[in-house]
Amino acid sequence: GAVVSQHPSRVICKSGTSVKIECRSLDFQATTMFWYRQFPKQSLMLMATSNEGSKATYEQGVEKDKFLINHASLTLSTLTVTSAHPEDSSFYICSASEGQETQYFGPGTRLLVL
Amino acid sequence: GESVGLHLPTLSVQEGDNSIINCAYSNSASDYFIWYKQESGKGPQFIIDIRSNMDKRQGQRVTVLLNKTVKHLSLQIAATQPGDSAVYFCAENIGGNTDKLIFGTGTRLQVFP
Numbered sequence: 001g002a003v004v005s006q007h008p009s010r011v012i013c014k015s016g017t018s019v020k021i022e023c024r025s026l027d028f029q030a031t032t033m034f035w036y037r038q039f040p041k042q043s044l045m046l047m048a049t050s051n052e053g054s055k056a057t058y059e060q061g062v063e064k065d066k067f068l069i070n071h072a073s074l075t076l077s078t079l080t081v082t083s084a085h086p087e088d089s090s091f092y093i094c095s096a097s098e099g100q101e102t103q104y105f106g107p108g109t110r111l112l113v114l
Numbered sequence: 115g116e117s118v119g120l121h122l123p124t125l126s127v128q129e130g131d132n133s134i135i136n137c138a139y140s141n142s143a144s145d146y147f148i149w150y151k152q153e154s155g156k157g158p159q160f161i162i163d164i165r166s167n168m169d170k171r172q173g174q175r176v177t178v179l180l181n182k183t184v185k186h187l188s189l190q191i192a193a194t195q196p197g198d199s200a201v202y203f204c205a206e207n208i209g210g211n212t213d214k215l216i217f218g219t220g221t222r223l224q225v226f227p
């Protein structure tokens with residue numbers, strides 16, 4: 001089946017630093033990748049949709065200058081949390097789609113900002 | 115805005131019993147629905163999906179029912195096992211030219227011996 005990986009799985013950083021999270025589709029080409037954020041005991045909230053080679057589309061309320069998304073190839077998308085603050089601590093999950101409706105989810109990245 | 119919601123935040127069932135997890139959606143334009151299982155600290159795992167032109171779909175030990183009249187979706191798990199303990203989310207695809215999913219609030223399923 002389709003496999004999506006994320007790296008790192010867990011990261012701790014100091015307030016004010018930037019953190020990059022990678023999302024890779026391992027055995028298929030992902031024309032579209034999605035980035036979600038999930039706070040404890042809450043649902044997944046879509047942050048942005050990215051298509052290979054074009055700018056990401058951000059959901060309302062998500063700062064594009066703070067959450068930089070790059071989808072440079074059909075197998076890799078990156079999310080950079082710039083100038084991270086404690087309130088950015090969350091579980092970040094990506095998903096990938098081959099252009100069909102099904103999204104394959106990564107294992108998530110736990111970010112803790114001190 | 116429109117959203118997907120769930121009736122029960124936590125469901126406790128005895129091992130071997132059947133589980134039913136419910137979901138109400140409000141977007142009449144949604145044409146594709148998915149149930150995901152999420153274990154603690156992991157990403158969502160696809161369980162089963164259903165399109166709006168169907169009202170029932172069966173998988174291995176799972177069945178999804180769709181009632182478009184009342185905009186209701188349910189997931190039935192037969193012979194629930196301890197490994198089924200997780201949070202279950204329904205998600206809807208609102209169709210059109212987007213593959214965006216709107217997730218429900220989630221139901222925690224607890225299976226006790």
